[in-house]
Amino acid sequence: xxxxxxxxxxxAIEWFSVSPIVVLLGGALLLLLVGxxxxxxxxxxxxxxxxxxxxxSTVLLVLLWRDISSxxxxxxxxxxxxxxxxxxxxxxxxxxxxxxxxxxxSDYLASENADSPEIYALYLTAAIGGIVMAASNDLVVLxxxxxxxxxxxxxxxxxxxxxTESQEAxxxxxxxxxxxxxxxxxxxxxxxxxxxxxRLVDINLALNSYITVPRNDTLLLxxxxxxxxxxxxxxSLVPFQAWTPDVYQGSPTPVTAFMASVxxxxxxxxxxxxxxTAFPARADDWGPVVRVLSALTLIVGSVVAIIQVxxxxxxxxxxxxxAGFILVGLEVSSHRSSPNVGDGLIAxxxxxxxxxxxxxxxxxxxxxxxxxxxxxxxxxxxxxxxxKRKPLLALGxxxxxxxxxxxxxxxxxxxxxxxxxAAVAVGSYGLAVIAMVCAVIAAFxxxxxxxxxxxxxxxxxxxFKVSFFSAISIAIAVVVTLVIGVLPSLxxxxxxxxxxxxxK
Amino acid sequence: MIxxxxxxxxxxxxxxxxxxxxIGTFGxxxxxxxxxxxxxxxxxxxxxxxxFVTLARKLNDINGQTIVFFVMVVAAAEVVVGLGIIxxxxxxxxxxxxxxxxxxxx
Numbered sequence: 001x002x003x004x005x006x007x008x009x010x011x012a013i014e015w016f017s018v019s020p021i022v023v024l025l026g027g028a029l030l031l032l033l034v035g036x037x038x039x040x041x042x043x044x045x046x047x048x049x050x051x052x053x054x055x056x057s058t059v060l061l062v063l064l065w066r067d068i069s070s071x072x073x074x075x076x077x078x079x080x081x082x083x084x085x086x087x088x089x090x091x092x093x094x095x096x097x098x099x100x101x102x103x104x105x106s107d108y109l110a111s112e113n114a115d116s117p118e119i120y121a122l123y124l125t126a127a128i129g130g131i132v133m134a135a136s137n138d139l140v141v142l143x144x145x146x147x148x149x150x151x152x153x154x155x156x157x158x159x160x161x162x163x164t165e166s167q168e169a170x171x172x173x174x175x176x177x178x179x180x181x182x183x184x185x186x187x188x189x190x191x192x193x194x195x196x197x198x199r200l201v202d203i204n205l206a207l208n209s210y211i212t213v214p215r216n217d218t219l220l221l222x223x224x225x226x227x228x229x230x231x232x233x234x235x236s237l238v239p240f241q242a243w244t245p246d247v248y249q250g251s252p253t254p255v256t257a258f259m260a261s262v263x264x265x266x267x268x269x270x271x272x273x274x275x276x277t278a279f280p281a282r283a284d285d286w287g288p289v290v291r292v293l294s295a296l297t298l299i300v301g302s303v304v305a306i307i308q309v310x311x312x313x314x315x316x317x318x319x320x321x322x323a324g325f326i327l328v329g330l331e332v333s334s335h336r337s338s339p340n341v342g343d344g345l346i347a348x349x350x351x352x353x354x355x356x357x358x359x360x361x362x363x364x365x366x367x368x369x370x371x372x373x374x375x376x377x378x379x380x381x382x383x384x385x386x387x388k389r390k391p392l393l394a395l396g397x398x399x400x401x402x403x404x405x406x407x408x409x410x411x412x413x414x415x416x417x418x419x420x421x422a423a424v425a426v427g428s429y430g431l432a433v434i435a436m437v438c439a440v441i442a443a444f445x446x447x448x449x450x451x452x453x454x455x456x457x458x459x460x461x462x463x464f465k466v467s468f469f470s471a472i473s474i475a476i477a478v479v480v481t482l483v484i485g486v487l488p489s490l491x492x493x494x495x496x497x498x499x500x501x502x503x504k
Numbered sequence: 505m506i507x508x509x510x511x512x513x514x515x516x517x518x519x520x521x522x523x524x525x526x527i528g529t530f531g532x533x534x535x536x537x538x539x540x541x542x543x544x545x546x547x548x549x550x551x552x553x554x555x556f557v558t559l560a561r562k563l564n565d566i567n568g569q570t571i572v573f574f575v576m577v578v579a580a581a582e583v584v585v586g587l588g589i590i591x592x593x594x595x596x597x598x599x600x601x602x603x604x605x606x607x608x609x610x
Contacts, residue, residue: 140571147578151585158589167593174586175541179532182548185575186525189552192568193518193559 011078017064018076020057020091021128027053028124035117043115044469047106050120054098054127061092065494073502079199080141082273082502087135089349089498090269093356094130097261098123100357100473104364105254107467111371112160119159123258126152130266137277137502139188139198139227142270146184146234150177153263157251163376169250176233176243184230190223191278200278201503207281224279224286228293231274234267235323237293238300245308248316253370253378256312257363260319261356268326272348276333277501287334294331295434297324302442311366312378314445318404319359321442326351328419328431335426342499343422349498350491351415354484358403358412361477364470365397372464383449385458393466394453396478401450403481405443410485414492517558524551542586549579 015022031049035041065088073084081087102120109115129149136142154177158170192198195206207220229240236244248256275286301321308314329351332344366378373382387394403412416439423432484491524547531544553572560568 140574144574144578147581151581154585154589158592161592164593164596167589167596170589171538171593174589175532175538175545178542178545178582178586179529179548181578182525182528182545182552185549185552186555189555189559189568192556192571193562196563196565198567198571 011080014076014083017067017083018081020060020064020095021131023053023057023060024095024124024128024131027056028121028128031117031124032121035121040115043110044106046115046117046120047102047109047469049117050102050123051099053124054095054102057127058092058095058099061088061095064088065092069497073497073500075137075201075502075504076135079201080138081132081135082137082200082277083135084500084502085495085497086269086273086345086349086499086501087131089353089495090134090265091131093265093353094127094134094262097258097265097356097360098127100360100364100476101254101258101261103469103473104257104360104367107470108252108254108367108371110467112162114160114162119156122152122156122159126156126258126262130262133266133270134273136270136273137200139191139200139203139274139278142274143181143185143188146267146270147181149263149266150181150234153177153255153259156255156258157247159255160252163250163252165250166252169247172243172250173247180230180233180240182230183226183233187223187225187227187230190219190226194220194223200274203278204280207279220282221285224282225289227274228271228286228289231267231271232293235264235271236320237323237327238296238320241297241300241320244320245313245316248319249310249312249378253312253363253367256316257360257367260315260359260363264319264323264359265352265356268323268348268352272326272330272333272345273501275330276345277503280336283334283336287331290327290331290334291428291431294324294327295431297321297327298434298438299324302438302445305442305445306448308445310379311383311449312363314449315359315362315366318442318445321438322351322355322359322404324438325416325419325435326355328423328428328435331428331431332419332422332426335428338426340422340425343418343425345499345501346495347415347418347422349495350418353491354411354415354481357477357480358400361474361481362397362400362404364474364477365393365400368393368466368470368474371467372462380449380452381459383452384456385453386464387454389458389464390466393464393474396474397453398450399478399481401446403485405446406439407443408485409482411481411488412485414484414488418492514558514562517554521551521554521558524548524554538590542590546579546583549575 076083126149129145132145136145154170154174157173158167160166195203232240298321301317301324305314305317326348329344329348335341369382370376370378403410406412406416420432420435528544528548532541535541553575556568556572
C-alpha cells in the first residue's frame with residue numbers, strides 16, 4: 001500500500017492544449033489584481049484588456065484546431081478533458097463572444113458610471129467554465145465547469161446594484177440554477193453507481209459490456225433522466241424555461257447577451273457530448289424524450305414570444321426556440337443505425353457557432369437602444385423610429401433579426417437549414433416539419449421589431465448616441481452574419497471532422 | 505433474525521439520501537423565503553454526497569469519495585455567491601420573500 005502511495009504519479013498535463021484556459025484564468029486574476037491596485041483606468045481600458053485576453057485565447061484555440069486537423073482528437077489530463085473539433089469550435093464561439101461582449105459592456109458601464117474590472121474578470125471566469133464544460137470528458141469535471149460558469153453568471157445577473165430588477169434576476173437565477181445543479185449532480189451519482197465511472201468514455205464501455213453483466217437499468221435511467229432535467233433547466237428547455245424571460249429581462253443587457261451566448265453554447269454542447277459519448281447504447285431510451293422536449297421547446301418558444309411586449313423578453317423566448325433547434329440536432333444523433341447520424345453533430349456545431357455571434361450582435365443593439373432611453377427600458381416603443389434616427393444601426397439590427405428568423409443569405413439560414421437537413425436525412429420528418437413551422441411563427445416576432453424600427457415615428461427627438469466600441473462589436477456580428485450567409489462554405493468546409501469526438 | 509435484518513446495508517443509505525433529496529426538492533418548491541430555499545438546495549447537494557459515499561463504498565472505488573470533496577467546495581462557493589446576492593437585496597428592501605420579488609412578471 002505504501003509503495004503505491006510513494007509511486008503515485010499525477011496525470012501528464014499537455015500545457016499547450018489547455019493554454020486557452022490558462023490564458024483566461026491568468027488574465028482574469030491579473031485584471032482583478034492590477035485593476036484593484038491601480039486608480040480608475042481610462043474609459044474602455046478594462047473592457048479592452050478583457051477583449052485582448054479573450055482574443056489571445058481565441059488565437060490559441062485556432063492553433064489547436066489546426067493541431068487536431070493534423071494529429072486527430074485526443075483526451076487530455078488523464079481523460080478529464082476532450083480535445084476535438086467539436087469542443088474547440090464551441091470554445092472559439094465562447095471566446096469570440098467574450099471579446100464582443102466585453103467591448104459592449106465597457107460602453108454600457110461607462111454610461112452608467114460604474115466601470116470596474118470585476119465584471120470583466122467574471123466574464124473571463126465564466127468563459128473558463130464554459131470551455132471546460134464544452135470539452136469535459138468526465139461528469140464531475142463537467143459539474144465543476146458548470147458551477148464555474150453558473151456562479152459567475154449569477155453574480156453578473158445581479159451586478160447592477162442600482163436596479164432592483166437586476167438583483168431580483170440574480171436571485172431567481174441563483175435559486176433555480178442551484179436547484180438544477182443538484183438534479184444534475186444526483187444524476188451523476190446514480191450513473192456513477194451503475195457504471196462505476198464518471199468518465200464519459202468509460203461509462204460507454206461499461207454500458208456496452210452489460211450484455212454479459214446483469215443490468216441495473218432503473219437506477220441508470222433515473223440517473224440519465226435527472227441529468228437531462230438539470231441540463232434542461234440550464235439551457236431552458238420547455239417545461240423548465242420559466243426563469244429565462246425574467247432573468248434575461250432583469251439582467252443588465254450586455255450580461256444578457258453573455259448569458260444567451262456563452263451560457264447556452266456551453267451547456268448545449270456539454271449536453272450533446274454527454275449523451276452522444278456516454279449513452280449511445282441507450283439512445284433508444286433518451287431519443288424519444290429529447291424528441292418531445294425539442295418539439296415542446298420549439299413550439300412554446302416561438303408561440304409565446306409573439307405576445308411579449310418587451311424586446312428582451314421576446315429575444316429570451318427566441319433563444320428558447322433556438323435551443324429547441326439545437327436539440328433537434330441531438331435527436332438526430334440518437335438515430336444510431338442511420339448512416340447520416342454524424343450530420344447531427346455537424347449541424348449542432350455550425351448552429352452554436354453562428355448563434356453565438358448572432359445573439360451577441362442582437363443584444364448589443366438592444367443595449368445601445370436602451371442606453372438612449374431615459375430609464376434604460378427595452379420595450380418595443382424604445383425601438384420606434386430607429387430607422388430614421390440611426391439608419392445604419394437599424395439596418396444592422398434588421399440583418400441580425402432576419403438571420404434569427406432564418407432568412408436566406410444570412411447565417412441563420414445556414415444554421416437552420418443544416419439542422420432540418422440533418423433531421424430529414426435520418427428520417428425525423430415530424431420534427432423537421434415542426435421546426436420549419438416554428439421558424440415561420442418565430443419570424444413574426446422579429447418582423448414586429450423591424451416594423452417598429454422602420455415604420456413608426458420616434459417617440460423623442462433627442463440625439464441618439466452610439467459609442468465606438470459597441471459600434472465595432474455590432475459591425476463584427478453583422479459582417480459574420482452576412483459573410484457566412486453568402487459564403488457558407490467558408491465555415492461548412494471546416495466542419496467535416498466534427499463528429500469525431502475524442503475517445504482515447 | 506430481526507437483528508440480521510436491521511444491519512444497515514448500502515440500500516438503506518441510498519434510500520435515506522433519496523428521502524433527503526426529496527425533502528430538499530419539496531422545500532425549494534413550497535417555501536417562500538430565499539434563505540430557506542437556499543438551505544434546501546444545500547440539503548439536496550448533501551443528499552447527493554451521501555449517495556456518492558455509499559456508492560463508492562459499494563463499488564469499492566475511491567473516486568466516489570473524492571468527488572464529495574469537489575461537491576463540498578462547490579457548495580461552499582455557492583454559499584458565498586448566494587448570500588452575497590441575498591444581502592444585496594436585503595439592503596434595498598426590508599424583507600425578502602419570493603412573493604415580494606415580482607417586479608419581473610414571472
